[in-house]
């Protein structure tokens with residue numbers, strides 16, 4: 001029952017195997033800035049990524065994922081809407097096809113070229129990522145929009161490694177990468193309660209979406225599209241692109257935005 005982003009297995013049919021797809025705190029959503037209520041009690045988010053280093057890069061068949069050693073609290077996000085520190089586990093991207101946009105969250109109905117998700121889990125309250133991924137306050141995802149323009153001076157470290165994980169299921173060593181080089185200058189954010197945007201779509205994510213995008217070049221984005229959805233042994237070679245879920249209904253949720 002593998003899911004994907006095609007016509008037959010894409011977001012419009014995920015509810016058949018994952019009924020929570022029609023739940024009341026699904027992600028992504030359209031963020032309407034002036035409708036987000038200003039919450040003066042919200043603190044800034046704090047990222048402690050100094051000790052963090054990556055371990056592996058892999059092609060999950062749906063995205064490219066960079067994993068981190070989450071055996072201790074060396075890299076955490078805290079503050080903002082979060083009651084505990086959340087440990088960095090992995091980051092991955094969502095993107096579109098040539099010339100069309102591929103972010104998951106939209107802002108006032110507009111989408112960006114791509115979206116980076118830094119996935120963290122609440123290791124204070126839960127013993128494993130898997131357990132946290134099914135708890136309502138289990139995960140915290142930092143969402144960062146990518147817009148096209150000049151080359152990003154650090155993204156090439158990732159795009160230069162993509163040839164090692166071209167096919168679904170491939171994994172390669174990817175040590176020493178610190179994602180703080182992918183952050184924009186401002187940590188001003190919107191926050192709301194939502195879900196994973198990929199199956200199993202658990203409603204376990206506190207979303208923190210940064211208002212300021214980072215800039216990457218069309219050439220760098222194009223390298224993401226050299227990845228394949230398909231495995232080395234498969235005869236059809238389907239380029240990995242448009243791996244994004246469209247915005248879901250708010251169903252009575254309210255968004256708030258950061259205080260600063």
Ligand SMILES: C[C@@H](NC(=O)c1ccc(Cl)c(S(N)(=O)=O)c1)c1ccccc1O
Pocket residue numbers: 060062063065092117119139141195196197198199205
């Ligand atoms: C594509 C990648 N997805 C995740 O690992 C994923 C995990 C947690 C969250 Cl919170 C999100 S998200 N998009 O909401 O930030 C995505 C994946 C890898 C391997 C197998 C299946 C699979 O879905």
Ligand SMILES: [Zn+2]
Pocket residue numbers: 092093094117197
């Ligand atoms: Zn994601």
